[in-house]
Each structure stands twice: as C-alpha cells, then as structure tokens.
Amino acid sequence: MKDFGSINGNNYYLYKLENNKFVLEVTDYGATLVSFILKDKNVDVVFGFDDVRGYVEDVPYMGASIGRVCNRIGEGKFILNNNEYILNINNGPNSLHGGNVGFDKKLWDIKKENNKLICTYFSKDNEEGYPGNLNVKVTYELLDDGFSYVYEGKSDKDTIFSMTNHAFFNFNGPNSNTVLDHKVKCYVDKVAKVDKDGLTLEETFDVSNTPFDFREFKEIGKDIDEDFEQLINGSGYDHHFIVEGNSFRKMATCKANGIVMDVYSDLPGFHMYTGNFLDGNAKGKNKGTFPRRSAVCFETQYYPNAINYSLEKKPILRKNEVKKHRTEFIFNGEDRNED
Numbered sequence: 528m529k530d531f532g533s534i535n536g537n538n539y540y541l542y543k544l545e546n547n548k549f550v551l552e553v554t555d556y557g558a559t560l561v562s563f564i565l566k567d568k569n570v571d572v573v574f575g576f577d578d579v580r581g582y583v584e585d586v587p588y589m590g591a592s593i594g595r596v597c598n599r600i601g602e603g604k605f606i607l608n609n610n611e612y613i614l615n616i617n618n619g620p621n622s623l624h625g626g627n628v629g630f631d632k633k634l635w636d637i638k639k640e641n642n643k644l645i646c647t648y649f650s651k652d653n654e655e656g657y658p659g660n661l662n663v664k665v666t667y668e669l670l671d672d673g674f675s676y677v678y679e680g681k682s683d684k685d686t687i688f689s690m691t692n693h694a695f696f697n698f699n700g701p702n703s704n705t706v707l708d709h710k711v712k713c714y715v716d717k718v719a720k721v722d723k724d725g726l727t728l729e730e731t732f733d734v735s736n737t738p739f740d741f742r743e744f745k746e747i748g749k750d751i752d753e754d755f756e757q758l759i760n761g762s763g764y765d766h767h768f769i770v771e772g773n774s775f776r777k778m779a780t781c782k783a784n785g786i787v788m789d790v791y792s793d794l795p796g797f798h799m800y801t802g803n804f805l806d807g808n809a810k811g812k813n814k815g816t817f818p819r820r821s822a823v824c825f826e827t828q829y830y831p832n833a834i835n836y837s838l839e840k841k842p843i844l845r846k847n848e849v850k851k852h853r854t855e856f857i858f859n860g861e862d863r864n865e866d
Contacts, residue, residue: 528639531556532578539579542637542644544669549858551644551669556582557591557631558646558665560694562812563674565858568786574695574822576811583632585809586817591631592665592678593624594690595650595657596842598767598798598831599726605834607658607843608685614656619724626655630663630690642669652684659684659846673788673858679851682844689829689842692854695802695822698783701815706802706823707748709783713741713799714776719767719830721760727767727831729838732757739766744782747801747823763803763820767831769796775853779825792827792854795840800824827854 531541531554541561544551550564559582561575575590576582582589603614603622615626624631635646643666650661659682666677678690697703718739720728734740738750738758751763758764770778775793782788790797800823807818829842844850 532580534579534583537634539634540637542639544639544642544644544667546642546669546671548671549669549674551667551674553637553644553646553667554579554582555635555637555646557633558635558637558648559592559631560590560667560692563694565786568784570698570700570784570786571812572696572698572700572786572788574697574701574811574815574817576809581809581811585811586805588624588631588693590692590694592635592646592690593693593826594630594663594678594688595625595655595661596687596689597624597691597826597828598689599623601726601832601835603656605687607687607834610658612656612658621724621726622655629655631693635665643667657686659686659844661686661688661844663690665690670855670857673856675853675855677851677853679849680844681847681849683846685846686844687834687842688844688850690852691798691826691828693824693826695817695824696781696788697822698781698786698788701812704816704818704821705748706821707746707751709747709781709823710744711741711747711799711823712744712780713768714778715741715768715770715796717769718757719769720757721766723760725761725765729836731769739764741779744780748820751801751820761803764799764801765803767796767798767828769830778827781823781825787859789857789859790825790827790854791857792852794827794852794854795829796827798824798826798828798831800826827852
C-alpha cells in the first residue's frame with residue numbers, strides 16, 4: 528500500500544498484486560483499476576493516472592467500479608414492487624453510472640488477501656435514490672493468465688444492482704493515441720440500439736451486413752466512421768452487445784501489439800465503448816493524454832435500462848439474497864489466434 532494523493536481532506540492509497548507475469552494496482556477511490564502491467568511486454572495495458580486527482584478532475588469512470596447500476600436508466604425512473612423510484616439525473620435526461628456520486632466516486636475499504644484485493648463499500652438506503660441498505664464487495668484476483676473482477680451485493684430491501692468495471696484498454700500503452708488499429712472479435716449476433724442521448728433501447732438489430740459485425744476479427748477503426756445511424760447516435764461504438772447463454776462464457780477477444788485478451792463473464796452481455804468522448808486534455812501515466820478513440824472498454828453487464836423493459840434478465844436483487852457475477856480478462860501472450 529502506498530500513498531495515492533488526497534482530495535477534499537480524504538487520503539487515498541494504491542494497492543498492488545504481483546506475480547511472475549503481471550502487476551495489478553487498484554486504488555480505494557472508486558475501487559479503481561489503475562494499472563495492469565504485462566511484464567514480458569513491459570507495457571501497462573490500461574489507461575489511468577499517477578495520482579487520485581486525475582480520476583476526480585480529468586476523466587470520470589476510468590478504470591472504476593461502477594454502480595449501484597451501471598449504464599443509463601431512462602429518465603432516472605424505475606418501478607419495483609409497484610413503487611416508483613426517482614434517481615438523480617446526470618447525463619442528459621437520464622441517470623448514468625449510479626448517479627451524481629456513484630460507487631466510482633466513493634472511498635472503499637480494501638484488504639489484501641494473498642492474490643486478491645477485497646474491496647468493500649456500504650451503500651445506504653436511498654443513496655442516489657436506490658432502495659435498500661446494500662453491502663457491496665468487489666474482488667480483484669490476479670490469475671496465472673490475467674485477472675478477474677467479481678462483484679457481489681446483499682440488501683435489506685428489494686433493489687436493483689448491476690455493476691461493471693470501466694477499464695480503458697490500449698495494448699500499446701498509456702501514451703498511445705489510438706485504439707483504431709486493435710482487432711476485435713465478438714461472439715455476438717445481436718446488438719442493442721441506442722438513441723441520440725446514448726440510452727440503450729429495447730430494440731435490437733442483427734449485426735449481419737452492418738458495421739457492428741465483429742464475428743470475425745476486424746480493426747476497430749475499419750467501419751467506425753460509416754454513415755450508419757447507430758454509429759452516429761453513439762459517436763462510434765458505444766453499444767450493448769448481447770451474448771447468448773447464461774453460463775460463464777467467452778464474450779470478446781481483442782488483440783494488438785502481440786497481445787491477445789479474451790473477455791469471459793457470466794453476465795448477459797457487454798458494452799463496447801471506443802473512447803469516443805475522450806478529449807486528449809488529461810495528463811495520465813507516462814504522459815498519456817487519452818485522445819478521442821484511444822482506448823476500448825469491454826464493460827460486462829446486464830442489458831442497460833433492463834428494469835424498464837420487458838426482458839427476462841433484470842438486475843433485481845431480492846431482500847437478503849446475494850447477487851454475484853464474475854468477469855475474467857485472460858491474456859494469452861503472443862498472438863496465436865486466427866487472423
């Protein structure tokens with residue numbers, strides 16, 4: 528544990544896990560992933576900052592644990608058990624990533640246990656408008672071939688609960704100015720539509736013959752500027768990719784610079800975001816400035832705004848039950864995958 532700076536009188540710290548292949552660092556501000564270093568490549572594959580101030584003032588959500596509910600909830604409203612709950616609006620007409628002060632902006636308790644960092648937070652009843660006193664735990668585990676991110680929660684009232692990790696990946700390191708050369712393969716046939724405010728709609732579309740067809744490896748930048756309504760609405764890729772099945776399964780693969788990363792999860796899908804709203808004004812690690820489209824995120828999660836749609840899989844957490852989901856980011860070393 529080492530000092531990671533202070534904001535408004537609160538001191539923050541950096542916690543480290545290391546094995547013979549990787550170094551993983553997390554701060555207690557937002558239970559945020561600060562670094563993931565591949566030793567053989569001598570490259571840090573996640574964007575971040577050298578001090579907590581960057582996360583507070585420069586790029587919100589970067590690397591953070593997002594909740595109580597990630598992504599957007601339409602008009603900041605939902606009904607549960609015939610009761611309507613009103614959330615704080617912080618993104619156009621919608622509530623985004625937990626509201627004004629989501630989990631990404633909270634001080635978490637962190638304990639190190641062998642190859643794990645156990646991050647805990649207590650979210651009070653009616654925090655940001657959500658019902659129930661919620662005990663939250665996020666566990667980062669350093670694996671022999673990557674790392675895992677597990678979130679779990681238990682509430683004293685029925686509530687909704689859907690977290691994600693918002694790591695920004697670039698396999699060329701923190702000072703790279705583009706991710707458009709990275710190749711991605713998604714094990715996905717359908718993608719959810721978004722409106723002009725970025726809200727995920729209930730309507731989906733088949734990826735066939737669209738710029739969203741990543742069923743074979745394709746550079747992120749190949750079709751990103753096509754004249755296609757959904758790309759225009761998202762200013763690029765900023766959409767939920769639906770992965771069929773309920774089991775722990777492979778969802779996506781990303782590769783560049785001789786590095787291959789597979790994304791696995793037991794969640795219904797993932798949101799792929801290509802850094803369309805990064806602006807290059809930040810000052811991050813290794814003098815990184817994070818220009819537009821310089822990183823890609825694979826945010827495993829429930830279907831966004833699912834609580835307001837007629838979907839089977841909703842992020843409802845019942846009183847005194849435990850909800851738990853696991854995501855793994857697996858690094859295969861040299862590029863051995865198909866082209």
